[in-house]
Amino acid sequence: IIQRVYAREVLDSRGKPTVEAEVHLSGGAMGSAIVPSGASTGSAEACELRDEDPAYYDGQGTLLAVKNVNHLLGPAIVGMRAEEQMSLDERLIEIDGTPNKSQLGANAILAVSLAAAQAAAVAWQVPLFRYLNGHYNTVAQKLSRGSFVSVAPRMPLPMTNMISGGKHAGGNLDFQDILVMPHAASHYAVGLEWIVRIYRRLGTLLNRAGYEGYLVGDEGGYGPRLPGNREAVEFVVRAIELAGLKPGEQVSIAIDVAASHFYRDGAYQLAAEQGKKLTSSEMVDRLEQWMNAFPITSIEDGLAEEDWNGWQELTKRLGGRAHIVGDDLFATNPQRINKGRDLQAANAVLIKMNQIGTLSETLEAVALTKRAGFAAVVSARSGESEDTFMSDLAVAVAADRIKIGSIARSERLAKYNRLLRIGEMLR
Numbered sequence: 552i553i554q555r556v557y558a559r560e561v562l563d564s565r566g567k568p569t570v571e572a573e574v575h576l577s578g579g580a581m582g583s584a585i586v587p588s589g590a591s592t593g594s595a596e597a598c599e600l601r602d603e604d605p606a607y608y609d610g611q612g613t614l615l616a617v618k619n620v621n622h623l624l625g626p627a628i629v630g631m632r633a634e635e636q637m638s639l640d641e642r643l644i645e646i647d648g649t650p651n652k653s654q655l656g657a658n659a660i661l662a663v664s665l666a667a668a669q670a671a672a673v674a675w676q677v678p679l680f681r682y683l684n685g686h687y688n689t690v691a692q693k694l695s696r697g698s699f700v701s702v703a704p705r706m707p708l709p710m711t712n713m714i715s716g717g718k719h720a721g722g723n724l725d726f727q728d729i730l731v732m733p734h735a736a737s738h739y740a741v742g743l744e745w746i747v748r749i750y751r752r753l754g755t756l757l758n759r760a761g762y763e764g765y766l767v768g769d770e771g772g773y774g775p776r777l778p779g780n781r782e783a784v785e786f787v788v789r790a791i792e793l794a795g796l797k798p799g800e801q802v803s804i805a806i807d808v809a810a811s812h813f814y815r816d817g818a819y820q821l822a823a824e825q826g827k828k829l830t831s832s833e834m835v836d837r838l839e840q841w842m843n844a845f846p847i848t849s850i851e852d853g854l855a856e857e858d859w860n861g862w863q864e865l866t867k868r869l870g871g872r873a874h875i876v877g878d879d880l881f882a883t884n885p886q887r888i889n890k891g892r893d894l895q896a897a898n899a900v901l902i903k904m905n906q907i908g909t910l911s912e913t914l915e916a917v918a919l920t921k922r923a924g925f926a927a928v929v930s931a932r933s934g935e936s937e938d939t940f941m942s943d944l945a946v947a948v949a950a951d952r953i954k955i956g957s958i959a960r961s962e963r964l965a966k967y968n969r970l971l972r973i974g975e976m977l978r
């Protein structure tokens with residue numbers, strides 16, 4: 552039984568305020584959670600509440616959200632059972648009363664939702680991923696029409712950021728991330744060693760070529776001032792080779808284009824190419840050329856968040872050869888995921904808990920993703936913390952992939968390390 556809920560303001564990996572909540576149960580168990588925050592946010596995301604007081608953290612304070620937990624959300628769930636995640640989340644959504652959680656703040660609501668699950672897992676004395684796995688299967692069964700097969704916890708394939716651009720690294724490149732996936736590694740720990748080796752070799756290559764192989768972006772990926780987007784992919788391919796690994800055969804490449812953020816006045820405007828304007832079809836041509844030239848097997852946000860027709864074309868043309876991943880496109884929103892399935896406008900969904908704002912809705916989003924036959928990629932935000940809930944989530948729902956950022960900076964490593972521990976428990 553939930554006895555007390557308490558929130559405080561803490562700082563995220565960019566030194567920006569965020570919300571931490573604690574849920575205390577009658578038996579003495581306690582769970583806590585810190586919510587993350589994005590920079591290249593999609594417009595369909597749930598709203599985080601910020602104080603907007605310019606004299607306090609430049610308007611970025613979260614004291615109002617903290618107050619909403621301590622005075623409204625917390626008291627409303629005191630007396631409920633922490634295991635009743637769905638009723639609990641429904642209650643939180645009801646008190647807020649808006650479709651995008653803008654009244655009390657998705658940051659306030661999510662912190663409470665996650666802390667409650669954490670507290671229940673502690674009370675039951677089971678690892679969080681096992682606890683969440685039970686909930687996931689319950690949600691998935693409810694949504695399934697007819698036959699239902701429950702999923703067992705499973706380690707996801709990491710996709711790790713190597714070079715950052717866009718809003719995560721001062722706009723050096725148009726494309727936001729170039730990532731690697733050690734898809735042929737026999738298990739997670741082996742893949743992690745490959746990733747670190749590639750990252751180090753990439754630093755050496757960048758330095759040798761006169762770029763900044765030590766300056767990193769928000770997620771720990773290198774942020775070099777390269778002449779163009781294509782050079783970034785070329786560097787990563789060479790780093791894979793220098794690490795003694797085979798591009799394509801052992802390690803493949805993923806890109807997060809984050810195209811919503813350079814789509815203006817109906818065109819994709821590439822700053823790295825003197826403002827060259829591409830139509831939606833020309834962007835797809837460009838991505839196809841890249842896929843032919845490089846071992847790319849995953850393209851995230853290759854087009855802008857409302858360019859649904861373009862997404863259909865992209866999926867039709869490249870979906871047979873790669874994951875076409877919707878991040879800003881879906882915003883972890885069940886309705887948008889269903890629309891994507893109806894239109895066949897992607898074949899994979901990026902899952903970020905704070906885009907939707909409660910644990911139950913996140914689990915629903917994953918279940919709908921799988922029911923559509925799409926792949927699920929559990930993802931961090933560019934603003935993170937030492938909280939590792941997402942690692943447990945990815946294993947609990949048997950996500951295909953996990954996207955944490957790079958293997959530098961401890962808010963990222965906390966999550967990679969949590970997966971090492973979970974891997975031991977699954978062995």
Ligand code: PGA
Pocket residue numbers: 588589590591592593727807809878930931932933934
């Ligand atoms: P964000 O970036 O957290 O800044 O939105 C992550 C991503 O685009 O995948």
Ligand code: ZN
Pocket residue numbers: 807809851852878879
């Ligand atoms: Zn993205």
